[in-house]
Amino acid sequence: xxxxxxxxxxxxxxxxxxxxxxxxxxxHLQWGRTGLFNVGVSxxxxxxxxxxxxxxxxxxxxxxxxxxMPFAAGLAGATLLAGVLxxxxxxxxxxxxxxxxxxxxxxxAETIRQVFANEPRLAGGVQGLRDIPRPLRGAxxxxxxxxxxxxxxxxxxAAWWCLARAGRSPWGRVLTAIREDEVVxxxxxxxxxxxxxEAMVVGSAIMGAAGSLYAxxxxxxxxxxxxxxxxxxxxxxxxxxxxxxxxxxxVAGAFLIWGVWTGAEFAVSHLPATVQTKAGALRVILVAxxxxxxxxxxxxxxxxxxxxTDLFS
Amino acid sequence: xxxxxxxxxxxxxxxxxxxxxLTLTYGILxxxxxxxxxxxxxxxxxxxxxxGLGLPLAPAFLLALPxxxxxxxxxxxxxxxxxxxxxxxxxxxxxxxxxxxLRNLVLLSWGPQMRYFREEIQIAWRLPGGVMLKPDQAxxxxxxxxxxxxxxxxxxxxxPGKAMxxxxxxxxxxxxxGIDTERVVxxxxxxxxxxxxxxxxxxxLEIQVRPVMGWELLLPVFAAVxxxxxxxxxxxxxxxxxxxxxxxxxxAWIAPHYKGTVAFAILVAVLLLRPQxxxxxxxxxx
Numbered sequence: 001x002x003x004x005x006x007x008x009x010x011x012x013x014x015x016x017x018x019x020x021x022x023x024x025x026x027x028h029l030q031w032g033r034t035g036l037f038n039v040g041v042s043x044x045x046x047x048x049x050x051x052x053x054x055x056x057x058x059x060x061x062x063x064x065x066x067x068x069m070p071f072a073a074g075l076a077g078a079t080l081l082a083g084v085l086x087x088x089x090x091x092x093x094x095x096x097x098x099x100x101x102x103x104x105x106x107x108x109a110e111t112i113r114q115v116f117a118n119e120p121r122l123a124g125g126v127q128g129l130r131d132i133p134r135p136l137r138g139a140x141x142x143x144x145x146x147x148x149x150x151x152x153x154x155x156x157x158a159a160w161w162c163l164a165r166a167g168r169s170p171w172g173r174v175l176t177a178i179r180e181d182e183v184v185x186x187x188x189x190x191x192x193x194x195x196x197x198e199a200m201v202v203g204s205a206i207m208g209a210a211g212s213l214y215a216x217x218x219x220x221x222x223x224x225x226x227x228x229x230x231x232x233x234x235x236x237x238x239x240x241x242x243x244x245x246x247x248x249x250x251v252a253g254a255f256l257i258w259g260v261w262t263g264a265e266f267a268v269s270h271l272p273a274t275v276q277t278k279a280g281a282l283r284v285i286l287v288a289x290x291x292x293x294x295x296x297x298x299x300x301x302x303x304x305x306x307x308x309t310d311l312f313s
Numbered sequence: 314x315x316x317x318x319x320x321x322x323x324x325x326x327x328x329x330x331x332x333x334x335l336t337l338t339y340g341i342l343x344x345x346x347x348x349x350x351x352x353x354x355x356x357x358x359x360x361x362x363x364x365g366l367g368l369p370l371a372p373a374f375l376l377a378l379p380x381x382x383x384x385x386x387x388x389x390x391x392x393x394x395x396x397x398x399x400x401x402x403x404x405x406x407x408x409x410x411x412x413x414x415l416r417n418l419v420l421l422s423w424g425p426q427m428r429y430f431r432e433e434i435q436i437a438w439r440l441p442g443g444v445m446l447k448p449d450q451a452x453x454x455x456x457x458x459x460x461x462x463x464x465x466x467x468x469x470x471x472x473p474g475k476a477m478x479x480x481x482x483x484x485x486x487x488x489x490x491g492i493d494t495e496r497v498v499x500x501x502x503x504x505x506x507x508x509x510x511x512x513x514x515x516x517x518l519e520i521q522v523r524p525v526m527g528w529e530l531l532l533p534v535f536a537a538v539x540x541x542x543x544x545x546x547x548x549x550x551x552x553x554x555x556x557x558x559x560x561x562x563x564x565a566w567i568a569p570h571y572k573g574t575v576a577f578a579i580l581v582a583v584l585l586l587r588p589q590x591x592x593x594x595x596x597x598x599x
Binding site for chain 2: 115
């Protein structure tokens with residue numbers, strides 16, 4: 001099966017945007033639902049990607065692993081490990097004000113990147129890990145991408161359904177109460193730290209799953225790929241623009257902002273060469289301005305949260 | 314070892330300057346300003362711009378400080394002030410956006426390459442105890458010490474300084490006492506901007522001027538501020554010096570590229586053991 005150039009590009013675009021949508025869904029649970037300020041998205045994403053890569057690649061002489069396991073084991077391992085990392089970050093910070101979590105998550109993301117870059121025995125160092133196997137492969141490049149897109153859509157659908165369902169459940173209502181006013185929630189007898197920890201761990205696990213999908217799609221991971229700009233800041237813009245309080249906002253924001261981001265890259269490629277060297281900076285300025293404009297003009301994002309009373313209608 | 318302590322004091326002095334501004338804005342506006350590091354970067358580049366216009370180093374540095382204050386006040390007016398009523402987390406997101414805006418505007422205007430305030434190589438003095446100290450490093454230590462004394466005098470002796478301490482202690486009470494809190498906010502950004510620019514210039518003098526210099530310093534500066542007790546200027550001074558020395562001394566055992574990790578480890582230890590910081594009071598409900 002062959003796809004035309006444009007359709008093939010649309011598939012490629014949707015896979016990456018879909019991976020961003022998963023990250024954005026994880027952050028929706030942490031920030032949009034519970035009010036946890038995680039600015040280390042790239043760290044959880046990187047741990048997922050590396051875990052999956054190490055579990056599924058064939059054994060290598062230069063570093064520990066790989067373990068040659070199937071894709072499903074990589075995905076499960078990535079999800080689990082990122083969740084555990086969420087727990088580790090949560091323990092010192094979730095008892096404290098949200099600013100501390102923000103600072104600690106920036107720190108953990110940077111630390112993870114340093115460790116991956118400087119410990120070649122653990123994860124290949126700056127060279128990274130290559131030859132990560134792709135599931136459902138073998139029917140030509142375009143068809144393979146299409147098959148992978150199906151996996152990504154399945155993952156988004158699962159996460160979306162669970163999060164939407166969880167949002168309406170008693171558990172989700174406690175999280176919303178914590179977001180709105182922690183003191184009130186704890187006065188009503190809710191164990192605030194435990195609920196926050198659960199949201200932190202589940203959100204981080206979803207980010208880890210996104211990392212696993214990314215590693216298997218690209219086939220290669222290196223510390224450079226996990227700059228906070230690409231996988232933390234962009235995800236925050238996506239969620240804020242889309243509307244942080246609902247899963248639909250997270251997914252819509254991811255596709256929209258990924259469109260703006262890649263569209264800007266495309267537009268800049270037509271500018272004269274002298275301007276192109278500055279293109280990266282211009283693109284970031286554009287997206288940062290979009291973020292600030294949304295915060296100033298429509299802080300709830302494009303998809304608004306239903307008010308408490310419409311939850312039962 | 315003594316050499317490492319001296320190097321640590323140099324780094325720590327810069328952390329302290331940056332940290333005082335960060336902790337003052339936190340104390341009064343109750344949000345962690347993630348754009349503070351990039352205000353440092355901007356300060357260094359503004360000084361570089363003035364040097365490029367033909368000014369000698371000293372006046373260029375002095376002139377860049379009020380420009381840094383203006384930049385900080387400008388960001389507040391354009392972005393933070395309209396969002397202030399909506400709570401500290403919205404400000405936190407806005408400050409991350411502001412950080413990227415500032416950094417990429419610097420990148421756009423000056424390009425990604427490293428720059429230096431002076432081209433010539435300085436000969437280090439050999440001090441007793443085998444410590445090597447370059448004249449620039451001595452200057453950094455003197456400027457940091459002098460700034461800390463000035464900030465102390467400002468906070469304890471001047472009216473706006475006293476108003477700032479009152480507002481940091483209890484904003485509502487300060488307002489009830491007739492303190493113009495908008496003026497206090499203006500002073501806070503002004504002082505924070507001057508100190509951030511000073512820290513950026515000194516960092517540029519010690520290492521080099523790069524667009525990511527301030528962002529990379531943000532984590533250790535936050536660690537220093539939390540170590541000292543967030544919202545407390547004297548805590549930021551003590552925390553900065555302690556953290557700088559701890560990071561340098563750690564290089565005797567740990568590979569130097571893990572300096573940032575050392576700062577992070579100290580941060581986590583403080584959060585676990587004494588989240589209010591060394592000089593902070595135990596948390597109260599506010």
